[in-house]
Amino acid sequence: MATWKERRAALRAAVPLDPFVREDGFLLLEEKGGDLQGTCPFHDNDRPTFYVVSSRGFFHCFDCGAHGDVVEYQAKRADMTDEQAIEHLERRVMDGDEPIKYVGGE
Numbered sequence: 495m496a497t498w499k500e501r502r503a504a505l506r507a508a509v510p511l512d513p514f515v516r517e518d519g520f521l522l523l524e525e526k527g528g529d530l531q532g533t534c535p536f537h538d539n540d541r542p543t544f545y546v547v548s549s550r551g552f553f554h555c556f557d558c559g560a561h562g563d564v565v566e567y568q569a570k571r572a573d574m575t576d577e578q579a580i581e582h583l584e585r586r587v588m589d590g591d592e593p594i595k596y597v598g599g600e
């Protein structure tokens with residue numbers, strides 16, 4: 495049985511953060527050298543303080559300090575624990591009904 499840490503690492507590899515965040519639907523203002531910059535989904539703000547560093551798989555907000563990987567993004571957005579977010583993402587990756595279409599890259 496894989497540990498939470500191993501399962502999290504597998505999800506980080508399987509679910510690139512950039513398309514995952516795009517799919518979330520909030521407006522991303524700019525794309526720069528593979529990274530995304532836009533308004534933060536975790537606090538009320540209309541300035542582009544939120545960055546998604548796709549190559550390293552994490553996000554960071556320079557205003558409210560929100561920071562993390564795809565699991566933390568899911569957990570924060572859906573008010574889940576990290577463990578619940580891991581299980582939710584695993585279901586999405588594996589479930590034929592709701593495939594994550596970008597698994598394996600573009």
Ligand SMILES: [Zn+2]
Binds near residue numbers: 534537543556559560
């Ligand atoms: Zn923020």
